[in-house]
Amino acid sequence: MSLSTRVAPHLPYLRRFARALTGTQASGDTYVAAVLESLIADPSILSPVSNPRIALYRTLCTFWATVPLNGQAEDAQPGWESTVQGRLSHIPGPARQAFLLSALEGFDRRDVAEILSCSDAEVETLFDDANRQITDMIASDILIIEDEPLIALDIEDTITSLGHRSVGIARTHREAVRLARDKPPQLVLSDIQLADGSSGIDAVNEILRSFDVPVIFITAFPERLLTGERPEPAFLITKPFSPDMVRALIAQALFFDLRSKKAA
Known part of the structure; x- marks a missing residue:
């Protein structure tokens, strides 16, 4: 099965996740593009024994945690999007990742742990952090x-x-x-x-x-x-x-x- 055939069904949902994580279409798509470029350079990321969907999200989350692409501007962005950078710093990134992976993308706790490369206990802590942040919303x-x-x-x-x-x-x-x-x-x-x-x-x-x-x-x-x-x-x-x-x-x-x- 070709690389494009394995990846294509998951891309619309990966892009949805990336945009929810970053807050803008431009930033989200930049991360997805980086994931695709990485796959082209190293197709072994989607090894025959791995779940391609998990591999895609794991790669994106790794990039998001280590590569500062969030600040890319988007032309004519609404006023609410212009506040993204300041507000992202107030909510723990891993907690937001964990909550979105589960609630938005439907991954179970074990999958979230694999995507974020952490233990089950650490995942539960991340969910607790996310729930506290959400509760604080007015x-x-x-x-x-x-x-x-x-x-x-x-x-x-x-x-x-x-x-x-x-x-x-x-x-x-x-x-x-x-x-x-x-x-x-x-x-x-x-x-x-x-x-x-x-x-x-x-x-x-x-x-x-x-x-x-x-x-x-x-x-x-x-x-x-x-x-x-x-x-x-x-x-x-x-x-x-x-x-x-x-x-x-x-x-x-x-x-x-x-x-x-x-x-x-």
Whole structure:
């Protein structure tokens, strides 16, 4: 099996992880590119007996921990992304890696330990550190754009259980814009396809003309958004999702938004 055949199925998700870890598409893609260059130079990284997915994430995490590429700027980046570098220094990197590997990418604890080259006990400590950081996040007002009632209520229950507030649930483009205008949110959770046949992306773009807030997209088909073309969402939840996945992405998105936390 060729190198490209083994790697290609994992790239959209590796890029999602890299962007959530760094906070911008530019920085995340720079790390992924470094991983691919490393694989081309040394294909033995994906040895016949290794799990290629674990090998890819392990290589990326190694680069992220040792190579300072995070500071690369992105043209016309939103205000919330411009605060990334200052805020990254306040949350332990390994803890953020461990939490995202589990909650966002679905790795079990043993896989996380292998990817981060640490013991099971060290992984549990990292998760404890991540949970403390997430608990420290202040409560925020969140707009939910989702046309499936059960999923919308599930998301609302999840965010309120984390101490956040729902400003409302919108099922259509028009409802989303109206709710955002009436109750300006600090974060938007949006599905891609809405009840009126419109695009959640279009609704979000209209909202962002008035409010500069972080956005988390929800979709059953992430490969349609993770194409390598710009712009792409830095935060993406894949259906079906777990409460931990929602928790991880909300914490990351709010972390990168200056207004979500009082200045120290």
